[in-house]
Amino acid sequence: MTVSQTSFGSHEPVLDVQDLTVKYIGDTRSTTAVDRVSFSIGTGEVFGLAGESGCGKSTIANSIMRLLKDPAKIAGGSISFGGRDVLAMSPEELRRFRWQDVAMVFQSAMNSLNPVLTIGEQIVDIFTTHAGLSRRESLRRAGELLELVRIDSARLKSYPHQLSGGMRQRAVIAMAVALKPSLLILDEPTTALDVVVQQEIMAQIKELQRELGFSVLFITHDMSLMVELSHRMAVMYGGRIVETARAHDVYTDPRHPYTQALMGAFPPLTGPRVPLSGLPDGVKFRNIPDLAEVAPGHLVAPFGADDLSIAHGAHATGDEAAALEGAIR
Numbered sequence: 503m504t505v506s507q508t509s510f511g512s513h514e515p516v517l518d519v520q521d522l523t524v525k526y527i528g529d530t531r532s533t534t535a536v537d538r539v540s541f542s543i544g545t546g547e548v549f550g551l552a553g554e555s556g557c558g559k560s561t562i563a564n565s566i567m568r569l570l571k572d573p574a575k576i577a578g579g580s581i582s583f584g585g586r587d588v589l590a591m592s593p594e595e596l597r598r599f600r601w602q603d604v605a606m607v608f609q610s611a612m613n614s615l616n617p618v619l620t621i622g623e624q625i626v627d628i629f630t631t632h633a634g635l636s637r638r639e640s641l642r643r644a645g646e647l648l649e650l651v652r653i654d655s656a657r658l659k660s661y662p663h664q665l666s667g668g669m670r671q672r673a674v675i676a677m678a679v680a681l682k683p684s685l686l687i688l689d690e691p692t693t694a695l696d697v698v699v700q701q702e703i704m705a706q707i708k709e710l711q712r713e714l715g716f717s718v719l720f721i722t723h724d725m726s727l728m729v730e731l732s733h734r735m736a737v738m739y740g741g742r743i744v745e746t747a748r749a750h751d752v753y754t755d756p757r758h759p760y761t762q763a764l765m766g767a768f769p770p771l772t773g774p775r776v777p778l779s780g781l782p783d784g785v786k787f788r789n790i791p792d793l794a795e796v797a798p799g800h801l802v803a804p805f806g807a808d809d810l811s812i813a814h815g816a817h818a819t820g821d822e823a824a825a826l827e828g829a830i831r
């Protein structure tokens with residue numbers, strides 16, 4: 503297995519998130535689930551968002567898709583897609599944005615397929631509804647799409663329960679890329695699958711990404727998968743980004759103490775087996791904070807405000823440094 507560190511075509515940001523703050527408003531108190539988070543994703547870039555359960559990753563993804571529901575409220579910041587203000591989009595703009603510009607594969611997406619419709623009917627529906635294609639043309643495209651994720655097009659006639667979990671998840675990924683979005687958001691896309699199928703799906707995503715050239719926001723708590731797939735990544739802790747860097751640099755030289763602890767909890771991608779340290783059971787990182795318990799204005803991480811966020815700009819040179827600086831901020 504090799505650590506992925508390919509360069510990507512252009513540094514032009516597809517997605518630019520600046521100072522995003524999201525709160526869940528309760529009757530008596532509110533939770534700041536995402537706290538002044540900034541990052542941007544370049545054309546064809548795979549950007550990872552890592553961090554343990556509850557640190558705010560899905561809230562960021564749902565903010566980008568404008569899928570947040572009460573009691574969640576965007577309390578500040580901006581989200582820009584190809585220069586357009588996502589937070590100001592009308593319902594009609596959002597409808598197009600969601601399928602044609604950005605698509606998302608959720609954690610349990612394979613279970614979200616409609617059980618009473620065949621896979622073919624569900625894919626055809628995307629083409630007829632969102633691209634205005636004829637049924638005949640949609641069916642042809644649906645077959646091609648399944649073949650793209652290495653599922654025999656004869657499976658168009660299958661119902662979801664007739665496919666394995668891995669096949670269902672690949673079908674969902676195929677549906678997500680049906681309209682060739684510029685950005686694919688993958689929120690723990692393989693969590694429910696066994697390790698072998700997980701590897702197959704990740705390889706499939708990598709291949710699709712190279713072939714179709716879309717950008718990816720890849721969300722996972724699994725640092726090994728993240729480093730393997732991502733060009734750059736951000737590590738989150740308690741609603742904040744604590745470190746942003748090229749994925750390879752995070753792998754070889756994690757700077758932030760929390761990132762170091764997180765990296766130590768996962769097996770290395772290459773080389774001899776080493777004992778895993780796990781997250782220290784001492785004062786630091788003993789528990790991921792319950793963000794609902796954090797008083798407003800208090801730091802959730804056990805470090806000072808100044809060292810909360812670390813960027814690896816110093817690692818990069820030339821164009822990369824400029825791009826990183828622009829992206830990290």
Ligand SMILES: Nc1ncnc2c1ncn2[C@@H]1O[C@H](COP(=O)(O)OP(=O)(O)OP(=O)(O)O)[C@@H](O)[C@H]1O
Pocket residue numbers: 526533535553554555556557558559560561562572573792793794
């Ligand atoms: N509906 C809700 N109401 C109140 N608070 C919520 C709600 N959903 C999430 N939160 C809070 O927001 C924080 C971030 O949740 P989020 O689901 O974004 O984290 P995550 O990193 O994606 O975790 P996971 O991987 O488990 O989905 C949680 O710690 C929780 O305190």
